[in-house]
Amino acid sequence: MNQFKPIFLGTVASTDDMSKLKRAVDTQKCIRAGGKHNDLDDVGKDSYHHTFFEMLGNWSFGDYFKKEAIGWSWELLTKVYGLDPNRLYVTYFEGNPEMGLEPDLEAKDLWLSVGVPEDHILPGNMKDNFWEMGDQGPCGPCSEVHYDKVGGRNAAHLVNQDDPLVVEVWNNVFIQFDRQKDKSLKSLPAKHVDTGMGFERLVSALQEKPSNYATDIFTPLFAKIQEVTGARDYTDKYGKDDLDGIDTAYRVVADHIRLLTFSISDGAVPNNDGRGYVVRRVLRRGSRYARKYFNAEIGSFFSKILPALVDQMGEQFPDIVRKQKDVKEILDEEEEAFARTLDRGEKQFEKYAAQAASTGAKKLSGADVWRLYDTFGFPEDLTKLMAEERGLNIDEEEVAIAREKAREASKSIKDSVQTFAKPNVHQIAELKDKLQISTPDDEPKFTKGDIKAKVQLVFTGTEFLESTKDLPLKTPFGILLDRTNFYAEQGGQVADTGRIVIDDVAEFKVLDVQQFGGYVVHNGYLDYGVLKSGDEVICEYDELRRQPIRNNHTGTHILNHSLREVLGDEVNQKGSLVDQDKLRFDFSHKVQVTVPELKKIEDLSNSYIRQNCKIYSKDVELDLARQINGVRAVFGETYPNPVRVVSVGIDVDMLLEKPENPEWRKVSVEFCGGTHVEQTGIIKDLVIVEESGIAKGIRRIVAYTGDAAHAVQRDAEEFGKRIELIEAMSFGPEKESEVKQATADLNNLVTSTVLKDALKSRFNKVVKSVVDEQKKRQKAESKIALDAVTGHFAKKENKDAKYFIGHLPISANSKAVSDVLNHFKSKDKERTVYMFGGSPSEGAVVHGVYVGTHVASSGVTAETWSAAVSEIVGGKSGGKEPTRQGQGNNADKIDEAVEAARKWLEEKLKL
Template sequence: MAGEAQQWTGLKVRQTFLDFFEQRGHTVVSSSSVVPHNDPTLLFVNAGMAPFKSIFLGTVGQTDPLAKLKRAVDTQKCIRAGGKHNDLDDVGKDSYHHTFFEMLGNWSFGDYFKKEAIGWSWELLTKVYGLDPQRLYVTYFEGNPEMGLEPDLEAKDLWLSVGVTEDHILPGNMKDNFWEMGDQGPCGPCSEIHYDKIGDRNAAHLVNQDDPMVVEVWNNVFMQFDRQADKSLKQLPARHVDTGMGFERLVSALQNKDSNYATDIFTPLFNKTQEVTGARPYTDKYGKDDVDGIDTAYRVIADHIRLLSFAIADGAAPNNIGRGYVVRRVLRRGARYARKYFQVEIGSFFSKILPALVEQMGDQFPELRKKQDDIKEILDEEEIAFAVTLDRGERQFEKVSALAIKKNEKKLSGADVWRLYDTFGFPEDLTKLMAEERGLTIDEEEVAVAREKAREASKQIKTAVAQFPKLNVHQIAELENSLKIARPDSEPKYVKGDVKGHVQLIFTGSEFLDTSKDVSPNTPLGLILDKTNFYAESGGQVADTGRIIIDGVAEFKVLDVQEFGGYIVHNGFFEYGDFKAGDEVICEYDELRRQPIRNNHTGTHILNHSLREVLGDDINQKGSLVDQDKLRFDFSHKTQVTLPEIKKIEDLSNKYIQQNFKIYSRDVDLDLAREIEGVRAVFGETYPNPVRVVSIGVEVDELLANPKNAEWRKVSVEFCGGTHVDQTNLIKDLIIVEESGIAKGIRRIVAYTGDAAHQAQRDAQVFSEKLDRIDGLPYGPEKAAEIKAASVELDGLAISTITKEELRTKFAKIQKEVVDEQKKRQKAESKTALDTVQGHFKQDENKDVKFYVGQLPIGPNAKAVSDVMNHYKSKDKERSVYVFAGSKDEAVVHGVYVGTHLSSKGVTAEQWTAAVSQVIGGKTGGKEPSRQGQAADPAKLEEAVATAEKWLLEKMKELSI
């Protein structure tokens, strides 16, 4: 009750729900991942029923733990921030929308139904939680005569029987009170429970009217129908109960709060935000009452840290597609709120709020504690990348919005909205939010047109990459001697962040220009600057991509960077505007692409060191490739690297990574650098003087103080001009996914680091679980088909070589058991088939009969049919047999052997099967006097058997046999 609100902490509310139903025979089920790895139809799990979908659809595997469930209770993590269900735009503006929320649920799978579900829900809410019955309203399905659906008066009567008064029971329509999984599949009427937060009134007229003070808290779905393709409904063989109660809404009611955000679910996050930002306390104001917007910002930050943390913990890393893009959008939206309303620096803001969430929810959801460090790293990486363009993006937004207002326009142009995303990383919904603050709208159709136009241009650009300008020896001499262009300063490539430079020249491939003004659009060009932070392709590391910009004036998209004789050429195309010599520009490489490249390059050094430690001193680098997806390393070695050796190399590499060594680098005189004990260099490579030395774990000055120290052999030290992480723990993990020979005495290793390594580990775990499920299936066609598909999938998995070999062993064991069972059953069915036919001939009344036509008591086993035919072909040539195997409900195979008694009179197998095929369909084949085939219409099995016998009898009569 309201007076006891303080006793109902969120923790106690959740546990009370679980305990109540566990005491009533329900199995407590842990929340599934919010990322539905095995359900491509969902972006995120957005409802409590999603993890049990296979049960409702009848597709659950017999060995799946879910298959044994009759009653279950859980709290399910849910996200609604993308796709069909998207509450992102409403978060912060009202008291009850969340992108991440918990759904409490109790479930019956073919067990109890309406009576128990309704009785328990009322008992729990009114007797256990102590909510005032007069504040509760329930709905039932009013029926739909057009669809042949009667009103759910059974539910209404059950509500009356537990004590709900007539004026608190309301009929509801198809939209509110009939639940469907999709256009087809399980569905049924539902019965909602709504709570009036004000009380002392009759609020029936406010139910389902989007009143924030009368909210739905619980929904009981009674799945009893199966929607057919023709929209008709069939009764399900087993009726189910699917319930869902909004945890945040329930806590709000029990703590007597008008707002979900005023509860202890969010208070710890608000307190932490206040501690981090120094802002005023949260006061739970909305709309115009939230004058400074601070309360709205508090709500956005608290909501978004929940979504971000759980999504990342469950494997949804931020990126530019699908669910990864949702995570990125949410983070950037939240970062902008934090900067605008709390005036904090972006770069590590969300990760400072994270500990409060882990402390609050880490016991119920242990994945938060386990993945806390990973979540922090990813949040910081994403924030840092967005911080680079946030200031400039906001300035550009101010320009275009001010111009729109000046022109008395009510909206931003689609091209401007798209440019804010493409250039500054502002997702469309963030620009929409900012536009609303200025009284402007955006036209989503215009944005879509601009997006499609950019994609088409991008396709054309990619085909023109080969045309990018290259400097030849004469042009290098022209730059150096005639044009007096100094070689650029490229040291900023080793420092994170943007850099300002000046345009020296625009290179067309044949000439140097002072301006790009007269160049045709989409012409491949090269920019030569006096200073750049872009990495030019070299040393096996791919070139950076990104943009070179004069904000709001011009943008040059950089798709490739090459170095020629010390001159760096940025190859790409103008998105809009133009440059001229002397212009100051901003160089912005793609940090989110560079970051995994850094991981992979430092990982390559660690791998090189580990290879020497495990395989010996004859290991020399013969080539490498470092890109954003992987690292590839070629080295000299006479024999294949064994699996135990690969495991040692991988383990040693990860031990190095986990020690969190710092990476040091310095330019050193080449002769002095060569003196360092154990230094690694590529044989035959020409190195500059001075050369850059990269050391992992020991400062370069310390190495040079005593270069012949034998201890340095235990350290990764290389000549390298590439980009690297600051500390090894940023690499996270290194897994070897391929080892192969590419030439005599040359081996190749491909490896993943960072998020790619973690994704590979998740893929391996998902496949391992799939094998467990397949292993538990009973022998039959389903298991055989699953094994066949799994074999193809396993071959294509890009996972750890060690893990893959373990999975191959596991798979081979399952496959052998199936093959052995197949052989055993094949042998048994062949015996049964032959015994059936021979038994027929052994009967006294059939001793003189020369033929057998009939259905065998086995499945559609073509080998058994063939064995019967071969027996009579080789051992009892006079008799004829026509046998059918299978059933009309699955498949049918059939075969005939025409014995000498008939063939000598002109009867052929082809004639006989042709008559049968006219009935049962399909094709037959074989060499006389036998023939075999498979039916196209198994349902006509009985007719086919009768036809086979009738045809033969008529033929025998015709031939006087």
């Protein structure tokens, strides 16, 4: 209901389309899986909780109120939908004397009047029957309707008692108060109605099913789950009756695919922060259920269920049809990342659980719960679920303490460790000759997944050690391994981050990876335990961070190719940066790249991406590789022999069969040691957000790919809608304010350069129309102001008047005031003028004074006079004698200021 809050508070602008609304109906996509309203723990365990559900709403904005809402809801449920009135129970607010709230007996009487028996009408407390948006804002009593799925009994005592067979289906919220900062309540100027009906619960009642999950909302999803897993039929059993846990797993998976699909389609992608973390938790919880109870292989499980949901709900919500491919890719990426640690995490959990059992403890320690999250990616609620299965509790306070300690330690280390020690030429020689340590096999960095490796040495910056036992925890140092899947910073691509672990023995956080003379140094700090030479460790780079880096690096190759195609052969790479957020590409070009050229470059790049070309790579003898027609390399860069050749769309072996083939110029072929996507379609889109010059003859392009590209495209789309709203506004202070704010926001908007240029062109027309109207009105107001003042002196009774003091019929228009002052300054120097413009509704006031020669001879100055007036209207004044102008925001004191200006002058002139 947030979008309707301005209507409830009476602050909606008259030019806003919503200001015309009297009634509305909608279906809201609702998520309850985090924060204050969190149903995640209950999903799967009962028949009516969901992390995603639809809320059917109808709204009245100062139109109908309690009488109509209650009458119509009863009519709809009993006459239109045909629900048995004897199964329906209603509640009303019982009041709260401490807060000065009377019982809502009006609602009770209205329910009686439509035919609800008195023993089916129940009082309810603040929790159940008083709706509040937050600590402040719109609020009011509510009146619920509950449905008894059994019937043939009086179920009044089961209402609001969490009985799965007596459930709330509808809530009428009567928004009539505004909660103030001091907790007091003010009546709203208009009374409103917000009703919510749970779609899933309504369907359950209409289909006479004891459970929401037994309805045809979920049966198509259950059928797909069964098809994918080969599981037994769904039987709608709960708790102890669900002996093998399969029914619970059906419910969890079906519920979670709904939340995942709709949240990702709306832009809430999984990550470690805010709403993104909620999505990640839900996916990991569902993945664990799927594997434990369905023996499903994790990595692409949810995306196999996805088509059934799209078929079922795509017509009502077309976004999930358009975003299906993106949702599938994100689900698979997330599952793959979790699958790599799921086995190990479960084994570690079993170890912790066994330790707890052996000591007779009935709980897991908070430190263990946190480590399961930090090392294996198990969200706290997933560990809690697994603990419940083993009859163990979790002390959430202990978990919070462990979490905070870890975060504080991590923050202090990351803040203090800016750079890591680099082995010098003598230390590299020591590794090679004295210690006879071979350079590592780093080929695994080009593949996905964790690997096992052996610790060779520890590097402190001053010496090489065989063990960390004498190093304090959290000390920055480096580790050398015999093989690695971590990418060391090179070729413009940033280094990987991640961890090197021996499960529950030692964990090393990798913050940076560098290569020196072929040796790869993993820099970071030891979180716990001891590592020593010969230890077998698991190497986990952060796949969810590397994936967008892959996108950006392959995108850089495609951009490089497109630049040459559009701008010509003069374009050569001069530098690049590829990280998880963006790609940055520097190239030779003598002039600024025009917007039409940028559009061609962007379109060509995206055309290449959408061909979903496979990426090929191969180590090739340097001299042979140089012969490939059109191959791109950085001028002046020294390349190894053999060199790695990366081709977008054509097998490297095919390129080498006839390297001089002129067709190869149409292909992106580069020397590159970076990581890349498997196929270009994974990149999704490439959006250029910046083009600039960084040196003579050197230009720079910054671009986004993947989800980041989609996000800035959405921002452009939203800004386009904002321009539409501004265009539709009537001219006035509100539109002028909106234009001013939008101008600043558009300048700061990070989006496609091409789209931004189009937005600016469109918005400039709006700005011009406002400026033209301002000039037109300023000119008209200048005339009105001058006519008002000169007209005053033209009157017969004022022919000998020496001054004018008054409030003119103009807005807070400084230009009009200035024009009048200039008139008297040049054409009527004897007379004195003090005038005011503006109004309380405008919230602004302007004032200006010209001290004519007659008054000036009495010692009056514009500066002292305007200073006295400014104290009343606020602000300050400025100017050069004999004039002064000012402005303020105490527009409600204009009349007082006029009178004060008059009295001040009269006292000076002793009139």
